[in-house]
Amino acid sequence: MIQANEFDFDANKGNFHYDTQYAFDAGVGLNEDVVRYISEIKKEEPWLLDFRLKALETFRRKPLPTHWATQDLRNINFDVIRYYLAKGQQPSRSWEDVPEDVKETFERLGIPEQERKFLAGVEAQFDSEAAYSRMKEDLEKEGVIFVGSTEGLREHPEIFKKWFGKVIPTSDNKFSALNSSVFSGGSFIYVPPGVKLAQPLQAYFRINAENFGQFERTLIIADEGAELTYMEGCTAPKFETSTLHSAVVELVALKGAKIQYVTVQNWSNNVFNLVTKRAIAEEESEVRWIDCNIGSRLTMKYPGVILRGRKSRGEVLSIALANNGQHQDTGAKMVHAAEETTSNIIAKSVSIGTGRSSYRGLVRMPKHLRHCRNNTECDALLINSDSQTDTYPAISVQGDDNSVQHEATVSKVSAEQIFYMQQRGLNEAEAMSLCVNGFVNDLIREFPMEYSVELKRLIDLEMEGSVG
Amino acid sequence: MESASPSSNFSIFESKDLFTGFVDQRSWEPGWLADYRMDRWNAFSSKGSPALKDETWRFSPQSRFSLSGVKEISSDKKQLQLSKHHEGHFTFGELDKVILDSPSEISSLIECQGPDLGAKNIYHLASAFFECGFLLKTRSEIQNSEPFTIRHRLPENQSISFRKNFISLAPNSHVRVVEFIEGTNHNSKNFLGNVLHAHVGEGASLERILIQDAGSSSTVFQLDNFSVGKNGSLRNICIHLGSSQCRNEIKGQLIDEGAEFDNFSLFLGTGEQLLDQRTMQLHLAPNCRSNLISKNALSGESKSIFSGMIKVLPGAMNTNSYQTNRNLLLSNEAEADSMPGLEILANEVKCSHGATTSKIDDQELFYLLSRGIPQKSAEKLISLGFLEEIISEINDEKLIESIRARIESKFD
Numbered sequence: 001m002i003q004a005n006e007f008d009f010d011a012n013k014g015n016f017h018y019d020t021q022y023a024f025d026a027g028v029g030l031n032e033d034v035v036r037y038i039s040e041i042k043k044e045e046p047w048l049l050d051f052r053l054k055a056l057e058t059f060r061r062k063p064l065p066t067h068w069a070t071q072d073l074r075n076i077n078f079d080v081i082r083y084y085l086a087k088g089q090q091p092s093r094s095w096e097d098v099p100e101d102v103k104e105t106f107e108r109l110g111i112p113e114q115e116r117k118f119l120a121g122v123e124a125q126f127d128s129e130a131a132y133s134r135m136k137e138d139l140e141k142e143g144v145i146f147v148g149s150t151e152g153l154r155e156h157p158e159i160f161k162k163w164f165g166k167v168i169p170t171s172d173n174k175f176s177a178l179n180s181s182v183f184s185g186g187s188f189i190y191v192p193p194g195v196k197l198a199q200p201l202q203a204y205f206r207i208n209a210e211n212f213g214q215f216e217r218t219l220i221i222a223d224e225g226a227e228l229t230y231m232e233g234c235t236a237p238k239f240e241t242s243t244l245h246s247a248v249v250e251l252v253a254l255k256g257a258k259i260q261y262v263t264v265q266n267w268s269n270n271v272f273n274l275v276t277k278r279a280i281a282e283e284e285s286e287v288r289w290i291d292c293n294i295g296s297r298l299t300m301k302y303p304g305v306i307l308r309g310r311k312s313r314g315e316v317l318s319i320a321l322a323n324n325g326q327h328q329d330t331g332a333k334m335v336h337a338a339e340e341t342t343s344n345i346i347a348k349s350v351s352i353g354t355g356r357s358s359y360r361g362l363v364r365m366p367k368h369l370r371h372c373r374n375n376t377e378c379d380a381l382l383i384n385s386d387s388q389t390d391t392y393p394a395i396s397v398q399g400d401d402n403s404v405q406h407e408a409t410v411s412k413v414s415a416e417q418i419f420y421m422q423q424r425g426l427n428e429a430e431a432m433s434l435c436v437n438g439f440v441n442d443l444i445r446e447f448p449m450e451y452s453v454e455l456k457r458l459i460d461l462e463m464e465g466s467v468g
Numbered sequence: 469m470e471s472a473s474p475s476s477n478f479s480i481f482e483s484k485d486l487f488t489g490f491v492d493q494r495s496w497e498p499g500w501l502a503d504y505r506m507d508r509w510n511a512f513s514s515k516g517s518p519a520l521k522d523e524t525w526r527f528s529p530q531s532r533f534s535l536s537g538v539k540e541i542s543s544d545k546k547q548l549q550l551s552k553h554h555e556g557h558f559t560f561g562e563l564d565k566v567i568l569d570s571p572s573e574i575s576s577l578i579e580c581q582g583p584d585l586g587a588k589n590i591y592h593l594a595s596a597f598f599e600c601g602f603l604l605k606t607r608s609e610i611q612n613s614e615p616f617t618i619r620h621r622l623p624e625n626q627s628i629s630f631r632k633n634f635i636s637l638a639p640n641s642h643v644r645v646v647e648f649i650e651g652t653n654h655n656s657k658n659f660l661g662n663v664l665h666a667h668v669g670e671g672a673s674l675e676r677i678l679i680q681d682a683g684s685s686s687t688v689f690q691l692d693n694f695s696v697g698k699n700g701s702l703r704n705i706c707i708h709l710g711s712s713q714c715r716n717e718i719k720g721q722l723i724d725e726g727a728e729f730d731n732f733s734l735f736l737g738t739g740e741q742l743l744d745q746r747t748m749q750l751h752l753a754p755n756c757r758s759n760l761i762s763k764n765a766l767s768g769e770s771k772s773i774f775s776g777m778i779k780v781l782p783g784a785m786n787t788n789s790y791q792t793n794r795n796l797l798l799s800n801e802a803e804a805d806s807m808p809g810l811e812i813l814a815n816e817v818k819c820s821h822g823a824t825t826s827k828i829d830d831q832e833l834f835y836l837l838s839r840g841i842p843q844k845s846a847e848k849l850i851s852l853g854f855l856e857e858i859i860s861e862i863n864d865e866k867l868i869e870s871i872r873a874r875i876e877s878k879f880d
Binding site for chain 1: 523804806809813815819825826
């Protein structure tokens with residue numbers, strides 16, 4: 001069995017920050033000059049600047065989606081956020097070249113250790129830009145590209161420009177527009193036809209500065225028959241004021257490709273985490289989103305798959321833990337756009353204290369399709385009497401040869417279960433932890449081993465003091 | 469997804485003259501009722517258009533619920549017929565007569581809120597312009613074996629009829645109410661705005677059966693708001709067969725301990741029929757139970773929207789609440805939209821919902837085909853079986869027979 005390694009799962013492990021001198025600072029607030037400044041630093045081509053400026057217009061025009069989403073969004077003050085902060089770093093290829101304070105940050109979070117153990121490539125993003133990016137050499141020889149967004153669009157436009165902003169258009173929602181105008185950092189990945197990565201690629205996102213907005217942009221293209229697993233982890237220190245993280249993640253699985261995207265989000269409790277994630281699945285391809293949301297003040301994230309090719313398959317497995325004062329508003333979207341497509345959604349949430357977890361889903365099957373299938377299961381567990389959970393699925397089906405099933409349950413840990421375990425010598429908190437772990441166990445098994453062991457430990461930590 | 473807001477279509481209702489003219493003809497009504505109408509009319513006219521992407525109208529083609537085809541408000545009171553009963557410890561009568569003879573009977577009921585699940589405009593209009601309706605009020609323990617029957621006819625072409633209906637059950641009374649919405653003229657583009665308020669008192673029970681079989685060009689709004697008191701029980705069964713489009717809002721509030729609420733509904737859609745159903749199971753008190761089953765069989769280009777919410781408020785411990793939506797698609801053009809929902813703010817609960825949409829099971833069909841039953845009959849048999857679960861909830865053999873016959877005739 002693989003030894004559990006120290007990744008970012010300790011609740012307080014990410015709670016530290018360094019005073020850092022930034023060489024590039026776009027200042028506070030959002031206007032056209034900020035966008036031009038970011039584009040200039042990155043020495044971007046004119047089309048990209050145009051793209052950013054148009055996106056800024058769209059962002060200004062679009063209302064906050066508060067007609068269905070929480071009013072808490074109104075508490076985001078876009079004028080006090082800093083949109084770009086960087087030390088002028090070029091992603092270092094060797095760990096020794098990473099600046100001392102940044103290195104210390106990631107060493108405390110265990111990145112190099114992690115990499116040595118089992119990763120095929122790793123990228124570590126510090127505020128706006130990647131500080132460290134390295135991939136195993138043999139993969140480079142096979143033509144795998146793993147770079148940041150700036151480099152991706154500049155060095156490999158023939159590959160990335162075609163899909164950039166195509167899976168998630170700028171105007172998809174207010175926050176995708178915001179990201180499109182000020183994005184920096186993130187991962188651009190291309191896996192050539194037939195290349196199957198045996199080990200995962202990993203990105204690590206870190207917010208260090210206060211009042212800072214992180215807007216990374218990720219685009220992953222798996223060419224025909226390619227396979228990869230990508231994992232991302234996120235942390236931020238606990239500042240007094242709130243911080244915004246608003247990413248756009250686009251996945252493209254071409255014919256027969258397989259993409260597995262694993263997220264473990266453990267932001268501190270002042271982060272607004274508003275992320276747009278979507279994949280296009282071509283013929284016979286498979287996209288799996290495996291998503292675990294533990295931290296943040298408000299997370300709104302609905303990974304989606306557009307099943308565009310025959311026999312393609314989409315899957316979302318999601319775990320959410322909402323502790324005191326947190327709102328995990330997560331879900332999944334499955335848009336069936338080709339015949340014989342299948343999708344599966346399994347979402348489990350645990351609400352602790354005054355935490356609130358919501359599931360929001362969309363499943364759509366238009367009438368000209370046949371043999372489409374969807375299965376959705378949402379289970380919620382409530383721990384305390386003021387915990388809250390909601391389920392808001394929307395299912396639209398036409399045609400007489402498609403089928404959909406959706407099921408949701410809400411329950412609490414029963415007094416009998418706790419009593420049973422207390423009889424056998426466990427204290428109440430241990431018994432409760434065991435029940436919660438049992439509740440999410442079948443999903444945790446789907447995570448890579450290193451993650452699943454740590455996730456269990458983290459759930460124990462979150463459960464501490466929640467009983468009584 | 470959503471089309472223009474409905475209020476921009478309330479053409480004839482936008483003029484204040486219409487309202488003042490209407491009120492002037494009713495100078496005989498008590499002052500508090502005139503005030504109430506005025507109040508509702510103001511609420512309607514000040515309400516502005518609902519947001520374009522209002523969640524309570526999601527998936528609904530709002531243009532089909534437009535009132536722009538309404539040319540006048542019907543004043544024909546003969547459209548409402550009530551069954552005759554020997555006198556007992558109850559009041560059962562047409563609302564306009566009750567207002568004339570003993571207005572105090574309804575003065576306390578009139579302020580009842582609507583279900584408020586989206587069609588607020590219709591609620592305000594019905595409250596301002598209602599012409600008739602029925603009142604059923606029991607005064608003490610009664611056990612009436614004869615059901616109270618109400619027949620709602622639809623008005624003339626291009627006119628709308630607004631009705632307010634009240635049921636109030638005193639403690640420990642047990643009553644069955646059967647409502648028919650009927651229209652025979654299938655070319656008549658008529659409208660019905662029907663609001664029901666029902667309160668089930670302590671230990672009382674109400675079984676309400678609604679058979680909606682309006683003409684095939686009609687538009688029906690049926691807004692039902694129920695509240696159930698301590699240890700009370702409510703069974704509401706809705707059979708939707710007619711109308712071109714029907715918006716049915718049902719809210720069941722469990723306001724005191726031990727209350728129970730069962731809601732069963734079926735819709736058999738043919739042609740371009742549309743059923744837009746919005747429900748709410750609202751748990752306000754501990755130890756209550758609710759269960760909802762909604763079944764839709766859809767052929768032709770028909771469409772059903774089911775939006776159901778189970779809401780459990782803080783303190784409503786030991787709640788058991790279930791919700792099931794089953795859709796059977798019988799044609800390639802049919803559409804079923806489903807939005808089952810849960811909002812749970814208490815932790816000592818057992819709540820679940822399930823929604824499925826699919827076609828007829830191939831094996832079931834094969835079984836019947838292999839026994840020489842033609843495809844069409846086989847599909848009909850399976851659909852009838854699918855809907856039977858709801859029909860069998862009705863405790864009235866004669867009624868069941870007539871519903872079955874009506875359903876079968878829809879298949880031919």
